[in-house]
Amino acid sequence: MKRSLWYINFTFALTKNKGMNTVGNTNFKFENQKSFYRGKVREVYTFPDKIAMVVTDRISAFDHILPKPIPYKGQVLNQIAAHFLEATKHIVPNWLEATPHPNVAIGKACKPIMLEMVIRGYMAGHAARIYSGGRRMICGVIMPEGLREGDKFAEPIITPATKAEEGHDEDISADEILAKGIVDEGTWELLCKYTRDLFTLGSIMADEQGLILVDTKYEFGIYNGQILLMDEIHTPDSSRYYIKEGYHERQKKGEKQKQLSKEFVREWLMENGFQGLEGQQMPVMPDDFVQEVSERYIDLYQQITGKTFIKESNNNLLSDIEKAIKDSI
CATH class of the missing domain: 3.30.200.20 (Phosphorylase Kinase; domain 1)
Structure with a gap:
């Protein structure tokens, strides 16, 4: 759909x-x-x-x-x-x-580069759902055995997606990006460098606010021959944050991490039988849930x-x- x-x-x-x-x-x-x-x-x-x-x-x-x-x-x-x-x-x-x-x-x-540069520092969200289903590769990147949701990767992994005009964005590997000519090798390497450097600084800024930047995405475009960062960055729509305090204790106990993102909206939808699949009916959003979402976004801004x-x-x-x-x- x-x-x-x-x-x-x-x-x-x-x-x-x-x-x-x-x-x-x-x-x-x-x-x-x-x-x-x-x-x-x-x-x-x-x-x-x-x-x-x-x-x-x-x-x-x-x-x-x-x-x-x-x-x-x-x-x-x-x-x-x-x-x-x-x-x-x-x-x-x-x-x-x-x-x-x-x-x-x-x-x-800018003229958009038709990729979302997704970078993941922790096992969460889409990667965790793939992993729990038994897959150990995402976008050509191998994820090691023995990880649990919320565990930190040894190094952040870049898992790009195609940027779709209609329908769903799709995971894509670096080899596929180059084979399809979406960007050339030099541009790809520069996009990866920018992505890692942005994630590093974003993680430092999150840490200063008592947060962990779990994963995020960046979008780039071309303007007068130069690569520019486009759109939003490090917002709750493009990023996932954990609460730093108590993170290690929750992981040791196997508890779900406290997070600041719109993942709780996805979880509410899944609890109500909707994951965007064909034939599924979008649930009605009660006014009190809409208000809760608003308050969470405001809280996230301040944190x-x-x-x-x-x-x-x-x-x-x-x-x-x-x-x-x-x-x-």
């Missing part, structure tokens, strides 16, 4: 959750606008020399859009991404130029960045977003 089917069924604009406005879809028309793209969470308005990205309050899991937006989620993601893009620009230049609104980012219009989250006044969200873009382009 392709995620586009859920877009058709759940196209919402400004929505209210428990009295709070949220950003579902935007449908602006700007002067000099060249194109518009609606992703799972982000909406991109392209202009001659730059893009305006609106980070909505939509939430996705298993490559499907869930039916209800999450209050403040877009603001959380956009501001975390801006925080880390600023902190990592000495490692690799990035696309971001300005954030004129908490839900908006303005930057360079990851060490900053206090300030809720943006949401009385005129769409008009404020539209004005912020007009004034910045």
